[in-house]
Amino acid sequence: MDAFFAAAEQAAKPSLRGKAVVVGGLGPRGVVSTASYEARAFGVHSAMPTAQARRLAPNAAYLFPRFTLYRSVSEQVMELLGALSPLVEPLSLDEAFVDLEAGGVAFDAASARAVGERLRADIKARTGLTGSVGLAASKMLAKIGSERAKPDGLVLIEPGTERELLAPLSVRVLPGIGPATGDHLRRAGISTIGELAEAGEDELVRLLGKTHGAGVYAMSLARDERRVVAEREGKSVSVEDTYDLDIHDRVRVRAEVAALADRCVGRLRASGRSGRTVVLKVRRYDFSTLTRSETLRAPTDDPAVVREAAARLLELVDTTGGVRLLGVGVSGLADFTQEVLFARTTAGEEHAPPPLAPAPVPVAAPELAPSLPPPPRWRPGQDVLHAAYGPGWVQGSGLGRVTVRFETPYDERPGRVRTFAVDDADLSAAEPLPLVR
């Protein structure tokens, strides 16, 4: 999908169509998730601090992400992909690999192109948004093709033309070559994919290590044998928060870690899984990041167990000077719940692991501890419903007032703007409307 979050917001909000839109964190430490193409013209791009974006594009609309909307659009698109092939591998909400051969819908360049164009039309009709398609013989080339197809295009890489196409491109277009590896290679005098191929496998292995070097060399020759795999199971679950101001108070740090542990377990349980390794992440005032982890004797989904492990890990780290980020994660995921696991071990195993301390055998599902106070009520971009004026979205709020624009995805023209007291009884939060009726 092209500029996915920003495009979805423009589709939802007629007044933003054709305008610079920036979606991301809006706090003092926020970063840009997605900039509309109009905003990119000002130099705004993903991962840029929002503060910097505001300097470059002060008149753009700045919106919080609305993941429920993006997820529902994503599901619609994935459904269309599923109709093409049983082999669909989602990479994120807005990107997926599809094995057209396995779907039996394409057998040559012409039929693949036809399928791609029909898919783009279907995506547009179903979601109102544009997507780009890359067609090629491997994942790597399909991905490079789709990048070159953006926005709103299709690129087919003919078999046999791959190396010629890759040779002049920057090494940075290859998946797995980021800023660090890119710099590393540049210092070795390698900046294009052609130079990568010329350098040879031995040299790349020497520069980048065995796995990475060999992988990068293969890609430079357009060799990529990775299969499209559907339904990959997640391997970890984590939750983290960056605070607007560094936290210095150790008591407060402990409280935040406990709350994060509960949120993490909430998500773990929602996915019906349990985990064995608890990870605490701390980013200090100077942006140095460290992790501490502890592996339990058995997987757990008990909030108290995770909370206590995280608390123990916190005691291993020095937070004087302040912390800007805290995170709690669980990895080593298993499908067994603790109850099932203990039922198994007590049933017959000779060397059943001793129970965790504290004894984790839950009688009833333990309750999650209450979390911290919710964030401010009205966030830019948020959907609202007014008793008299109907559906709209929050343009901004402050000084006890909230400004709302009343318009829906189905309007052709921008809607009216009105301002209310933040606690106006007629105004309530609402769910996003579908982009297409």
Place this chain on the structure above:
DNA sequence: TCTGGGGTCCTTACGCCT
């Protein structure tokens, strides 16, 4: 007012076991 949140994978180091 520099630098999010959710992930994956790889490398290195170390202790332990065979």
Place this chain on the structure above:
DNA sequence: TCTGAGGCGTAAGGACCC
């Protein structure tokens, strides 16, 4: 009994991706 190689699990950090 000593020594070494190799495998494995664990821990920590870093690169990368969207």
